[in-house]
Amino acid sequence: MTPIEIALAEARAAGARGEVPVGAVVTDAEGRVLARAGNAVEARQDPTAHAEMLAMREAAAARGEKRLADCTLTVTLEPCPMCAQAASLFRIRRIAFGAYDPKSGGVEHGARIFAATSCHHVPEVTGGHRESDCAALLRDFFAALRD
């Protein structure tokens, strides 16, 4: 599976657990998976337990290092400002995300974390990976909640 497919699988699994379906994976320079995670805000009753935070913290812990300078964070949804800033603190090299998030995103929208001149480390960012699949998961999840 490609990284975005792994992230999608994590997102689907999160949705099946009643979490907002977002998934993330951290891969190293050789494409090896260091950590993968789905959103766990409800299970942990912790609003910081976004998929990206869990995957980056687990990847760093697996390595015993606080920096992930050669790594790519792949995630199904545009990161929020907390996760974007965390990616900067982890020195993540690249971020590849799926769906854009005009409401809560912090990369292309809102606080636009990496556009601040005081942002000390700016990853390369690309959005729109498997965008329709990533967005459909979220749309279907919230539609089901409203029914």
Next chain:
Amino acid sequence: MTPIEIALAEARAAGARGEVPVGAVVTDAEGRVLARAGNAVEARQDPTAHAEMLAMREAAAARGEKRLADCTLTVTLEPCPMCAQAASLFRIRRIAFGAYDPKSGGVEHGARIFAATSCHHVPEVTGGHRESDCAALLRDFFAALRD
């Protein structure tokens, strides 16, 4: 001790452990301490282990709730964008911080998290509490590193 004195004590303890000296405390509407923490980035090799993140997560865990809507976060340094966004996600009512942080702050500087129109929850914020004491701790810590 007042909340800022507790935060200062946590900051001093963090500095003594070789961490950047920042401390935080979460208090409820009655002023009871729910959680207190110092920066633990080096000890945990986790760049997200900022004092505020640890204190808010511990406070929520202690309550078994993901929201801290009646709570005040008191911290010796202006929160970074990650911690500011996390405070919004926890629905923190008030933030009281000590020193301003033009270099890495995300409240009065940089990404200015709470100024984004898409920020769903904006705490009341006051800065400058015991400002000189909070700033001196950081200044002395970095001066010692350079020596």
